[in-house]
Amino acid sequence: MAWVVGAGMLMGLLAIASGVVTLRTGWILPAARRHVTRPRLHGVGALAAGACPLVQGLFYFRILPSISWEIRFFGGNALLLAGLLLIAASQLLSPRRSPDRTDPSGV
Template structure:
């Protein structure tokens, strides 16, 4: 069971690194680049998802002081679903239009 928690922590660290990179530079993985219209939301979602995965592993290995199982379960799930919702929102919202561009209809 320890390898599952360790793999989750590794994926969580990778998601946190990608979220920080997206927030700092705007860079997104090439596989998601076509779909993401709001990189900041995508970066925040990656941070929340990665933090959820990392915290579950830290609780499992008793690195963080243990809270009750309800707090760990519902808190971790709330953080995970918040991150996934932010990632989905970053792909579903229409792209922002900059005020520099003129109206293509010429009006």
């Protein structure tokens, strides 16, 4: 069972690294690059979705002090759902338009 939790923690660290890179540079993974219209929102969503398995693993290995299982379960699910909703919103919302590109005629 420990290897499953460890693999989840590794995936969480990779998602957090992807979110940090997206927030710092605006770079998106090539598989999602065509769909993402708001990179900052995508980066925050990746941070939230990656934090969930990482924190759950820290509770499992008793690195963090234990709290009730209800708080761990519902808190982890809420964090993961929030991250996934932010990632979905980053793909579904229309792109923001900068003020200098609104009028293509240049007048």
